[in-house]
Amino acid sequence: MSTRANATVRYSSLHCAGIDHCTLVCTALTSAPRMLHPHSANQREHRGMAWKLMLGYLPANESRRQHVIQRKRAEYRDTIAQHYDIDADTRSLQEQETLRQVLVDVPRTAPEVPLFRNEKIRRSLGRMLYIWAMRHPASSYVQGINDLATPLYAVFLGDLYDGEDVLDGNIMVVLPDEKLDEIEADCYWCLTNILAGIQDHYTADQPGVQRMVMRLEELVNRIDADLCRYLRETGIQFLQFAFKWMNCLLLREFPLRCVIRLWDTYISENGFEDFHVYVCAAFLCQFSGQLQCMEFDELFGFMQNMPTEDWTDKEIEMLLSQAFVLSTLFMVVLPDEKLDEDVLEGTCMAWHFMAWRSMRRYDTLGALVFLGRYARCV
Numbered sequence: 001m002s003t004r005a006n007a008t009v010r011y012s013s014l015h016c017a018g019i020d021h022c023t024l025v026c027t028a029l030t031s032a033p034r035m036l037h038p039h040s041a042n043q044r045e046h047r048g049m050a051w052k053l054m055l056g057y058l059p060a061n062e063s064r065r066q067h068v069i070q071r072k073r074a075e076y077r078d079t080i081a082q083h084y085d086i087d088a089d090t091r092s093l094q095e096q097e098t099l100r101q102v103l104v105d106v107p108r109t110a111p112e113v114p115l116f117r118n119e120k121i122r123r124s125l126g127r128m129l130y131i132w133a134m135r136h137p138a139s140s141y142v143q144g145i146n147d148l149a150t151p152l153y154a155v156f157l158g159d160l161y162d163g164e165d166v167l168d169g170n171i172m173v174v175l176p177d178e179k180l181d182e183i184e185a186d187c188y189w190c191l192t193n194i195l196a197g198i199q200d201h202y203t204a205d206q207p208g209v210q211r212m213v214m215r216l217e218e219l220v221n222r223i224d225a226d227l228c229r230y231l232r233e234t235g236i237q238f239l240q241f242a243f244k245w246m247n248c249l250l251l252r253e254f255p256l257r258c259v260i261r262l263w264d265t266y267i268s269e270n271g272f273e274d275f276h277v278y279v280c281a282a283f284l285c286q287f288s289g290q291l292q293c294m295e296f297d298e299l300f301g302f303m304q305n306m307p308t309e310d311w312t313d314k315e316i317e318m319l320l321s322q323a324f325v326l327s328t329l330f331m332v333v334l335p336d337e338k339l340d341e342d343v344l345e346g347t348c349m350a351w352h353f354m355a356w357r358s359m360r361r362y363d364t365l366g367a368l369v370f371l372g373r374y375a376r377c378v
Helices: 003-016 021-031 041-054 062-084 093-108 119-135 150-159 177-196 207-223 225-234 238-247 256-269 274-286 296-304 313-332 341-360 364-377
Strands: none
Touching (some): 225 296, 238 296
8 A cells, every 4th residue: 555545444444433633634744755855845834743643652543642742741840859869879870870871971962953962952861861761771872873863852852933943043032941841751752762672782792783784684685796896805794883873863964954854764663673674785785885985094094984974855765766666676576585486477576566666766776676576587
């Protein structure tokens, strides 16, 4: 079913259930992010509410929403009293070490964004991360989790001002402390729900991250075998550059404004693990030609500092489109399976259709990939 059809079905079912109009708008916004103009005023205005709904923090039923958010914020205030506002001597050695690590990492979090150089934001972020660690001892705090909180703070702060861009930090001059406390609670619960789906990324030895890196290497080997071979011959291992991509979900590779647009899709598609791999594959393959002309030192440096500082929503939209094509491609066929004649014919037709659709979208990379697959089928 198409994205538009999915959004229509979802809208209709919610409407029949008596869900309010604001919820329907937010659901439509996140159900079909690729259909929206990235600079749409409606998208910016409703983004915070949409994220809270789609992450399961707020109920869809409007009559229950205020009660739930008050209860959640009160529960978070109780955890502050229990874990944070206590005498330092009462903390165990492990708790002291966790707090020390959090306080070291907070100033390193999005240092290029003025908002996150604000002392109030840093105090709030540090407290929220420490409380999350105390309430999730299986993983506790791991570097990278601090980065995942930044889009939430930016979006929820902007939500107070009708989607205004708050990254310059100027709103902190007028923002009341009690409002920042509420945003901190909202960020805590939404971050908790995000991490619940990828928790093994941050447990001992981070098996989830390693699994995603292996899937990325396998995927790129199927899409661009020449690039994969060149990286191996040059001595570059996927773990050397892709570990950071998985651990921080590309937050250190793109400007924060671009990450927010990326997360519109991740949240709506539940894409923080599966879809993220396709995004990373499309991202890497965009630079295939350049990478295959570099020697080890230049190549290693390039992979650690990808040239994306000038990227905008336009580049992110193209990246998402390519990732969506790849995800569709690999949902159509499971490679290496033995296919009967009817399935093989259907597969060839799928490759041909995907190549045609890519060309209609001026997606040269996607078209070449699908044409190559089609040629192998026939």
